[in-house]
Amino acid sequence: DDVLVEVRDLDMAFKIKGQRGQPTMLHVLHKLSFDIGRGETLGLVGESGSGKSTAGRILVGLFEPTGGSVKLFGRPITGPERRANLAAVRSRLQFVFQDPHAALNPRLRVGDSIAEPIDIAGTMSRRDRNDRVKELLEMVGLPRDSAERFPHEFSGGQRQRIVIARALALAPAFIVCDEPVSALDVSMQAQIINLLMDLQARFGLSYLFIAHDLAVVRAVTHRVAVMYAGSIVEVAPKDVLYEKPQHPYTQALLDAVPRPDPARVRPQVIGGEVPSLLVPPPGCRFHTRCPHAMPRCRVDIPVLRETGDGRQTACHLYEGPSVIPSAARDLPR
Ligand code: SF4
Numbered sequence: 001d002d003v004l005v006e007v008r009d010l011d012m013a014f015k016i017k018g019q020r021g022q023p024t025m026l027h028v029l030h031k032l033s034f035d036i037g038r039g040e041t042l043g044l045v046g047e048s049g050s051g052k053s054t055a056g057r058i059l060v061g062l063f064e065p066t067g068g069s070v071k072l073f074g075r076p077i078t079g080p081e082r083r084a085n086l087a088a089v090r091s092r093l094q095f096v097f098q099d100p101h102a103a104l105n106p107r108l109r110v111g112d113s114i115a116e117p118i119d120i121a122g123t124m125s126r127r128d129r130n131d132r133v134k135e136l137l138e139m140v141g142l143p144r145d146s147a148e149r150f151p152h153e154f155s156g157g158q159r160q161r162i163v164i165a166r167a168l169a170l171a172p173a174f175i176v177c178d179e180p181v182s183a184l185d186v187s188m189q190a191q192i193i194n195l196l197m198d199l200q201a202r203f204g205l206s207y208l209f210i211a212h213d214l215a216v217v218r219a220v221t222h223r224v225a226v227m228y229a230g231s232i233v234e235v236a237p238k239d240v241l242y243e244k245p246q247h248p249y250t251q252a253l254l255d256a257v258p259r260p261d262p263a264r265v266r267p268q269v270i271g272g273e274v275p276s277l278l279v280p281p282p283g284c285r286f287h288t289r290c291p292h293a294m295p296r297c298r299v300d301i302p303v304l305r306e307t308g309d310g311r312q313t314a315c316h317l318y319e320g321p322s323v324i325p326s327a328a329r330d331l332p333r
């Protein structure tokens with residue numbers, strides 16, 4: 001099967017302490033549905049707090065969602081088979097976090113950090129393990145003798161290479177990259193992005209690439225999903241999305257990117273506040289900020305619809321067949 005990741009109607013709510021101390025539910029994700037194919041990079045973009053990182057953590061098994069289903073390599077990691085299936089696929093999943101400094105234990109030699117997943121799996125001889133570490137260092141463009149050194153001896157970009165080497169240790173098929181270059185300066189960013197793309201071409205890796213930098217996302221992804229307040233509002237092949245954004249939020253997001261165009265001195269910014277996830281707005285969650293909002297947008301939750309060119313958009317301005325049948329979506333108006 002060529003679909004590695006299949007997400008349907010994914011919901012996530014966290015219990016938090018509200019005002020006056022009573023437990024309150026924070027609805028972080030609402031009915032997310034998407035697929036990621038073998039060798040594909042899906043970008044996940046949106047403002048901070050839109051739920052991108054939570055979605056990424058669910059996909060590597062760190063959080064159990066409160067609703068919907070997730071299949072990895074055809075196996076459900078939601079429902080009663082969660083534990084067994086997660087154990088079966090764990091070695092094929094990895095996570096690369098934003099901050100390579102925090103991700104590495106400063107007291108561990110680089111070789112031991114890289115070998116951590118191998119040591120946990122406990123299936124390789126000492127000699128094979130050490131050979132594998134050297135091979136991994138080479139794969140990410142670091143000298144083989146880096147294994148004996150400590151993280152502080154490396155630059156931020158080199159440390160992110162070490163983190164990537166560790167992620168590759170067990171030859172995964174799917175890696176969630178959560179803002180993997182945001183902590184790096186621009187020249188380092190390009191190098192790490194090139195490395196990730198080379199590794200993808202070499203090993204047929206799939207990535208979920210979470211980022212707020214739209215230029216970086218365009219460089220690295222095949223398709224892009226745009227999140228707003230816990231929902232996917234639009235997903236499309238990247239050139240379709242960047243050249244002709246359909247959803248008013250995607251349009252606003254792309255308009256907010258400064259362009260080297262003298263006629264547009266000030267980038268347009270999105271007015272209004274990001275809505276509260278404690279009491280999300282009814283209907284379309286973007287209606288409080290949308291320049292095209294209609295009366296129906298305040299009551300009727302838009303669902304993702306196929307709108308052509310491989311695109312799906314959740315907005316009442318667009319017609320098309322609904323992507324996912326869902327009980328909640330069939331509620332009468
Ligand atoms: Fe705007 Fe309505 Fe579309 Fe939401 S559904 S983005 S409020 S037009």
Ligand code: MG
Pocket residue numbers: 052053
């Ligand atoms: Mg985040």
